[in-house]
Amino acid sequence: MNLLGNCMSGLDFKKITGAILIAALAVMVIGIIGDMLVVPKKHKAATMTFAAKAPAAPTAVEQAVPVATRLAAADSGAGKKIAAKCKSCHDLSATKKVQIGPPLWDIVQAGKGSVGGFKYSSAMSGMGGKWSYEDLDAFLASPKSFLKGTKMTFAGIKDARDRANLIAYLRSLSAAPKPLP
Ligand code: HEC
Numbered sequence: 001m002n003l004l005g006n007c008m009s010g011l012d013f014k015k016i017t018g019a020i021l022i023a024a025l026a027v028m029v030i031g032i033i034g035d036m037l038v039v040p041k042k043h044k045a046a047t048m049t050f051a052a053k054a055p056a057a058p059t060a061v062e063q064a065v066p067v068a069t070r071l072a073a074a075d076s077g078a079g080k081k082i083a084a085k086c087k088s089c090h091d092l093s094a095t096k097k098v099q100i101g102p103p104l105w106d107i108v109q110a111g112k113g114s115v116g117g118f119k120y121s122s123a124m125s126g127m128g129g130k131w132s133y134e135d136l137d138a139f140l141a142s143p144k145s146f147l148k149g150t151k152m153t154f155a156g157i158k159d160a161r162d163r164a165n166l167i168a169y170l171r172s173l174s175a176a177p178k179p180l181p
Pocket of ligand 1: 082086104107112114115122123124140150
């Protein structure tokens with residue numbers, strides 16, 4: 001009797017262990033399938049939120065809006081963030097240190113290529129005239145197209161609104177910012 005009882009419970013034990021293993025396997029499989037289904041969903045949701053936050057790229061019409069109009073609606077705070085790209089070469093502070101590029105403090109309406117102690121390309125030192133808002137806008141859109149032979153190895157800022165924001169920020173880098181156009 002006792003022996004039989006032990007034998008039975010041994011059998012039950014095997015059955016139970018088997019059942020637990022199958023259950024665990026099922027949970028794993030469901031988990032894996034679940035991950036496969038959920039991860040792309042989460043990813044899509046994140047992309048959508050990002051797309052909703054980032055403003056759409058400007059249309060051709062918006063790109064062609066004159067800088068004076070764009071400046072009226074510009075956000076110099078947003079421009080400050082863009083100016084981080086300039087800092088690898090330019091000092092933006094009132095200290096006006098010459099770095100890879102000339103200092104940009106008070107650059108709006110300043111003489112082009114006129115910072116003493118900076119060795120400009122002959123293209124830039126020979127330009128003459130002042131950095132008007134229009135010229136800054138055109139130069140920053142594509143330095144090389146605006147001034148063939150410039151030493152400024154910077155691709156440019158294609159987005160017209162980003163450029164207006166940046167120029168609004170550059171304008172603020174002055175003890176007495178120049179009037180808006
Ligand atoms: C890779 C380095 C580099 C980066 C990045 C760069 N510049 Fe320049 N920049 C230069 C150099 C070098 C010159 C001088 C060009 C020449 O002599 O042809 C220059 C010249 C200029 C000038 C003319 C200054 C003057 O005294 O007439 C302006 C304005 C200017 N940069 C603005 C910017 C702005 C704004 C940014 C950021 C969006 C920027 N640059 C990013 C290197 C750089």
